Amino acid sequence: MKTLIVGIGALGGLIAARLRAAGLPVWLPTRDAEQADWLRASGLRVTGMGSAVNVQATAIAPLDAYAAHDGFELVVLATKAHDAIEAAPKLSVLLGPNATLLPIQNGGVPQMLADRVGDCVLGGLSNLGATMETPGVYEQRNDGHLLIGELGAGESERTEQVQRCLGRAVKVCTTNNFRGAVWSKLLVNCSVTTIGAIAGCTMREFINAANGKEIFNRTYDEALSIALACGAWPERMLVDPIPPGWCGRSVASEAHDAWIGQLLKGYGDVKPSMLQDIQRGRPTEIDFINGYVVSVARRLGVPAPLNAMIVETVHSITAGKNVPNPALLGPALQAGIGNSGFGP
């Protein structure tokens, strides 16, 4: 498939380098000519897990240099969420007939893109972990995979075609329940990642801080209720998405502690990616994570006060009114509970 990888950052750079190393036809757009010159000179290098790669960066030019007659069959959209929403209309023009736009951001991005540019969007998300040391140098951090599937559920020829193509470079799995997979990842991002970003620490550290476990449980419960209310059925990822004994809310028990223990084993010591964005002064994806939960809740006419308060707290941090700190958890929890009308 004639492929364009948009967003040659941590994930896009890794995928592009591995596709190029596998000899597949891949084109790379940059933000500007300077960035294209830099990558042409440096080449693309992958270290970390999997085979090491060192390839030349040819077929690289600023995004504006590509045009409709290029007729790409597959565009992999590997930018951050806000850039993906902004770039999508421009990218849909570059797609040939029956071509596929594959976003790999977290949260509500694939559905939001489909609402804007239509059926060309195939759902994608990444359990593959990558970092970019400098432009052109990428580290594969785990043995993860891309997960792809139709937004409207079910199997399709294009899902298999994209799996065959990208599967030459990285592990690609398919699912008939993409919506459920999106929500499984959202549940973790909304609670583990975002609360860690607010507290300025890992899950293992915030779960033992004052209010940490309670805000984690309540945020998770609220997001799970909204997933189920909108008809999604979250898939099992690291843990069963429905905590043991769940009855619309988490109930303290040995089994529930063991469930949290499993989450801690997988994510407990990972520095939250949203915290890294905050510390680097980069925009966060909060509006596409907890903010997406709030927007779905609003559409359904059900409350999501805690997720709304979490969105507000992250915005207060990025606006410079607060710094990530475990002491922010208590006020966010109290305000979220207070707005629910249900009390503690």
Ligand SMILES: NC(=O)c1ccc[n+]([C@@H]2O[C@H](COP(=O)([O-])OP(=O)(O)OC[C@H]3O[C@@H](n4cnc5c(N)ncnc54)[C@H](OP(=O)(O)O)[C@@H]3O)[C@@H](O)[C@H]2O)c1
């Ligand atoms: N990295 C991971 O391990 C991982 C794992 C799971 C999910 N994800 C998700 O995957 C997405 C990408 O993450 P990432 O870590 O790879 O981000 P990243 O390192 O920031 O890479 C994004 C790249 O896209 C470029 N870009 C943005 N808009 C562009 C445009 N219009 N034209 C050309 N290039 C453009 C950015 O350039 P500038 O730097 O100039 O903005 C940046 O190089 C995010 O939604 C993230 O949540 C990442």
